[in-house]
Amino acid sequence: MGRKKVIEIVLDTETTGLDYTREKMVEFAAVRLENGKIKDEFQTLINPHQHIRKSSIAIHGITPEMVEDAPTEEEILPRILEFIGDYPIVAHNAIFDYSFLNEASLRVLGKELTNPRIDTQQMFKEIYPDLESHGLEALTKKFKVDLTNHHRAMADTMGLALAYPKLKKLYTQKYDWEVKQLDNVEYLLERYLRIQQTVTTLQSELQDLKSVFKLYFEQGGTPITSPTGETLIYSSKQSFGYDLQKIKDILEEVGALEKAVKVNTGFIDRLVSGGRLDEDKREIIREARQELTETRNVQIIKAGK
Numbered sequence: 001m002g003r004k005k006v007i008e009i010v011l012d013t014e015t016t017g018l019d020y021t022r023e024k025m026v027e028f029a030a031v032r033l034e035n036g037k038i039k040d041e042f043q044t045l046i047n048p049h050q051h052i053r054k055s056s057i058a059i060h061g062i063t064p065e066m067v068e069d070a071p072t073e074e075e076i077l078p079r080i081l082e083f084i085g086d087y088p089i090v091a092h093n094a095i096f097d098y099s100f101l102n103e104a105s106l107r108v109l110g111k112e113l114t115n116p117r118i119d120t121q122q123m124f125k126e127i128y129p130d131l132e133s134h135g136l137e138a139l140t141k142k143f144k145v146d147l148t149n150h151h152r153a154m155a156d157t158m159g160l161a162l163a164y165p166k167l168k169k170l171y172t173q174k175y176d177w178e179v180k181q182l183d184n185v186e187y188l189l190e191r192y193l194r195i196q197q198t199v200t201t202l203q204s205e206l207q208d209l210k211s212v213f214k215l216y217f218e219q220g221g222t223p224i225t226s227p228t229g230e231t232l233i234y235s236s237k238q239s240f241g242y243d244l245q246k247i248k249d250i251l252e253e254v255g256a257l258e259k260a261v262k263v264n265t266g267f268i269d270r271l272v273s274g275g276r277l278d279e280d281k282r283e284i285i286r287e288a289r290q291e292l293t294e295t296r297n298v299q300i301i302k303a304g305k
Helices: 054-060 073-084 094-109 120-127 136-142 153-180 182-218 244-253 265-273 279-287
Strands: 007-015 025-034 037-045 089-091 117-119
Touching (some): 007 153, 025 153, 037 153, 073 094, 120 153
16 A cells, blocks of 8 residues: 655745734745655745835845735735645744734635644744744754745745654654553653652752852852862842833933833733723734744643632
8 A cells, every 4th residue: 555645735924014913925935745745836925015014024025116016915815725725734833824824815715724734833842842942943953954045935935844854753753652641641740740849849959059159158268160170159240120211212222122121922912902902002002013923831730729
């Protein structure tokens, strides 16, 4: 019996902005994978008939002049959906590309996409949780795939299409191992809780040792170097609290505001969906959105909570 043909569509989009509810695609690219091998490809610029944000042009370099003679969303979407078919969609941070495609399908055809969605960023995080970055560039670098002309749709699609089969192999092996553990999940929870308690205990032990080291230095101790070369030193650092309103203009002037202030995105999401703001203010906040991500977590709720 011949090997079953597995078809997947690896794709990427470039857009006028980052809010899929009001922005549109300016470029689409996809390749058809059959059993991990590239068999066909499709790419197109798209005239969105709306403003392309400067922040987006700075990323992908697609200007209004470049899409002036390109097909419109209404003209090109049927060809895009024909290429995608009903096959699984593979993308890095798939919720972003999928949302733009789904919104376009609703506008043009009045129907939602039903394709399965495979997020390679989530897969990458599960296989290599210790990496500092899980972006496409980090993925292609990890699997030694050349990523040139990053942030153009076909270049990113090709880079992902070449890295994905290698990532999928590791992810499938991990998934198969996990499936075999399902019959043991009650025991594994007990084991997890024991490990968690051990980690908590070890963290407390480390803190106790650091307290001894701190006392040693405060009583005049000098740096100590271990036989393996690590050196124990002591330092103190003063820090201040700041009235942001008084220094905001200066930070903006020197281009340091974004680095100095970390936005509480969860609070802002709740603010937009709540009832405290009028629609004009909600609109301003929506216009400021910079990315769409999806997070899936398992939590353990302590007894009595």
